[in-house]
Amino acid sequence: MIELDPHSLVGKGLHRECFVHPDDPTRCIKIVVAGTGIEERREQACYAALARRNVSWEMLPRFHGRVLTNLGEGAVFDLVRDYDHRISLTLAHYVASRQLTARHRAALCRALADLKKYLLDNRIITMTLKPKNILFQLEAADAGKLVIVDNIGNSDLIPLANYSSRLARWKINRKWRRFERSMRRDYAANDALPGVIP
Ligand SMILES: Nc1ncnc2c1ncn2[C@@H]1O[C@H](COP(=O)(O)OP(=O)(O)OP(=O)(O)O)[C@@H](O)[C@H]1O
Ligand SMILES: [Mg+2]
Known part of the structure; x- marks a missing residue:
């Protein structure tokens, strides 16, 4: 044990x-x-x-x-770790800070675009996407990627999107729009965020 x-x-x-x-x-x-x-x-x-x-x-x-x-x-x-072996911090941690958002603006922008593409390419349907369930894994001081650590899986009763790729795309895009909207709302006080999520 x-x-x-x-x-x-x-x-x-x-x-x-x-x-x-x-x-x-x-x-x-x-x-x-x-x-x-x-x-x-x-x-x-x-x-x-x-x-x-x-x-x-x-x-x-x-x-x-x-x-x-x-x-x-x-x-x-x-276990998701940064390049310096520290355990990666959540996206929520980064976007809660104006300073961290500004410092990693370019890397966060790219990482968000890459994550959306990854979900679409691999047809991965998540439940509600939340920044506390996504880690920003620093791969260098100024580069990183996002890793989803929780809320994987389709909560629909009949998971049709598991079978139809057009429906899956539609669902992933909708989840993504909601995710961006919730970040804009929850972190409205962070005036560096529009540089990452327009
Ligand atoms: N694979 C991982 N690598 C590093 N840290 C992780 C990993 N998985 C989870 N964590 C950390 O642990 C926290 C809690 O884990 P997790 O989100 O799985 O718990 P939960 O109780 O299911 O969350 P929720 O409240 O969203 O239901 C995460 O927010 C993250 O900070
Ligand atoms: Mg969680």
Whole structure:
């Protein structure tokens, strides 16, 4: 059984806690701490479907199965780190700061365009895109890419978009417009943001 140290907590959402894997610094273990775990089952089903379709994992951490820990069952994923080995911070962290947004303006602009293209090219349908569930992984001091760490999977009752590529495109574009709109609204006080999301 894997012993998780509270000091190795990477982040915490509404449902899960994320820890550095004690035996592998390139991976993390997520433990469900609230809710029914239904989101997690949906996420894993979606991951399995993506793996069958052979999608690129460039902007999605790989899933490495389940493990037993002292805090219960956990799900193992790639841990996203920057070029200097620090654990990557969320897009929310960057856009909450006028200074960080301005400093990384060009890299953020490019990374957002690349993420949208990645989702469309690989037909990856996410649930609501939120900046707290997307990490900005710095690959150099002034370059980076975005990685989605949560809310993968189609919540529709009948996931038609899983079968029709035109419908998938339409859905991804709609999710993206909503994502941009919510960022403009939630970070309206950041006057550097229009340089990233016009
Ligand atoms: N693969 C990862 N690499 C690095 N940090 C991560 C990774 N996955 C999650 N994190 C960090 O842990 C936090 C919580 O993880 P996650 O979003 O999966 O939890 P959650 O409870 O499902 O979130 P939500 O509140 O959106 O439902 C993230 O916001 C992020 O800061
Ligand atoms: Mg989350």
